Each structure stands twice: as structure tokens, then as C-alpha cells.
Amino acid sequence: DAGVIQSPRHEVTEMGQEVTLRCKPISGHDYLFWYRQTMMRGLELLIYFNNNVPIDDSGMPEDRFSAKMPNASFSTLKIQPSEPRDSAVYFCASSAAIPVETQYFGPGTRLLVL
Amino acid sequence: GNSVTQMEGPVTLSEEAFLTINCTYTATGYPSLFWYVQYPGEGLQLLLKATKADDKGSNKGFEATYRKETTSFHLEKGSVQVSDSAVYFCALNKAAGNKLTFGGGTRVLVKP
Numbered sequence: 001d002a003g004v005i006q007s008p009r010h011e012v013t014e015m016g017q018e019v020t021l022r023c024k025p026i027s028g029h030d031y032l033f034w035y036r037q038t039m040m041r042g043l044e045l046l047i048y049f050n051n052n053v054p055i056d057d058s059g060m061p062e063d064r065f066s067a068k069m070p071n072a073s074f075s076t077l078k079i080q081p082s083e084p085r086d087s088a089v090y091f092c093a094s095s096a097a098i099p100v101e102t103q104y105f106g107p108g109t110r111l112l113v114l
Numbered sequence: 115g116n117s118v119t120q121m122e123g124p125v126t127l128s129e130e131a132f133l134t135i136n137c138t139y140t141a142t143g144y145p146s147l148f149w150y151v152q153y154p155g156e157g158l159q160l161l162l163k164a165t166k167a168d169d170k171g172s173n174k175g176f177e178a179t180y181r182k183e184t185t186s187f188h189l190e191k192g193s194v195q196v197s198d199s200a201v202y203f204c205a206l207n208k209a210a211g212n213k214l215t216f217g218g219g220t221r222v223l224v225k226p
Binding site for chain 2: 031
């Protein structure tokens with residue numbers, strides 16, 4: 001299995017621009033998670049999906065952030081407009097229904113907003 | 115609510131030294147407990163887990179025992195290698211759902 005795939009691996013953009021991060025979960029996994037990692041705040045859960053349906057988006061920082069999962073093999077996290085404080089590493093993870101708690105992480109997208 | 119507290123790093127060791135990273139948790143019910151490891155430039159990987167009290171998880175020479183009486187899940191390795199340099203995260207599973215609650219991470223640096 002190829003594991004969780006994320007693209008791009010690195011993104012540099014200017015403040016105000018739209019940023020779209022992409023994730024392909026492991027085939028057959030029912031859960032998909034988006035995390036953000038920064039030095040100051042550590043690892044934060046932004047949102048997670050079960051069977052393509054958003055279950056908990058309480059970690060999404062503000063309306064500038066949105067996430068979609070149009071099908072079982074693809075998800076996006078969009079930031080519009082981006083701000084310098086959004087600079088972080090964004091991870092996507094997926095897990096099967098059983099064992100439900102073992103999450104498999106992608107390599108991350110390192111985002112720098114100038 | 116659920117929370118995980120782990121010792122702050124960085125922890126700097128020499129090769130072949132003994133490593134302990136403390137982790138304590140607060141949770142309702144009977145959570146499952148995990149250690150994840152993040153190598154430089156990579157995502158997190160599951161290192162080991164324990165799903166009930168007194169269970170011992172082990173992998174790659176690392177061990178951790180689920181201690182319900184002390185609400186702890188300390189990670190240990192008897193002889194570390196340079197390749198063990200990474201950030202280690204303790205986590206728990208919220209019993210009623212699939213969300214993991216992570217600790218702040220502990221950076222370990224092993225010097226030759």
C-alpha cells in the first residue's frame with residue numbers, strides 16, 4: 001500500500017492568496033483527519049471525517065479554513081485568504097474502522113505564507 | 115475532558131543510554147494509550163499501543179505499560195541509538211469516538 005499521500009509537500013505563497021492542500025487516504029479507511037503542527041501550539045486536530053462526512057470541525061481556526069471530502073479517496077483543506085500565521089506543517093491521517101484508534105499519517109505539507 | 119501530559123524536552127542522551135519519557139493522562143472511561151514517533155521531516159508513525167490496564171506495548175526495543183492506578187504510560191528503551199533521535203508523542207483514544215488526544219511531544223536527541 002502506498003500509504004497516505006499528500007500534495008504538495010511544500011508550498012510557499014503570499015498573504016491573501018488561496019491555498020489548497022490535498023490528501024489521498026489509504027484505500028478502505030473510513031476515517032480521515034487533518035492536523036496542523038507548529039512549534040508554538042504543537043499538534044492540533046482541525047477536522048475529521050467518517051465515510052466522507054465531517055464529524056467534528058471544532059478545531060478549524062476560523063472561517064478562512066474549509067475542508068471537503070467529495071469521495072472516499074480524496075480530501076482537500078483550503079485556506080482563503082491565507083495569512084502568515086497559517087504557516088505550519090499540515091498533516092493528513094486516515095484510519096480503518098477497526099482498530100479504530102490507529103491512525104496512519106501522511107508526510108505532511110509544509111506551508112509558508114509570506 | 116481528556117488530556118495527556120508528557121515531559122518537556124529536549125532530552126539529550128549518549129548512544130546506548132537508557133531512555134525514559136514520562137506520560138500521564140486524564141480521561142473518563144478506559145481509553146487506549148499510544149506512543150507515536152516523528153522522525154525529522156516525516157509524519158507521525160505508531161510506535162506502540164496498549165488497550166487495557168496492565169497491558170504492555172512493545173516495538174523496536176521500546177516498551178510502555180498501561181498503569182491505570184497511576185494513570186501513566188511511560189516509554190522506555192534500554193539502549194538507544196542515534197537513529198532513535200525523533201519527537202515522541204503520547205496519545206489516548208477517546209473511548210466514545212475516534213479522536214486521538216496528543217501530548218505536546220518530547221524531542222529526543224541521541225549523540226554518538
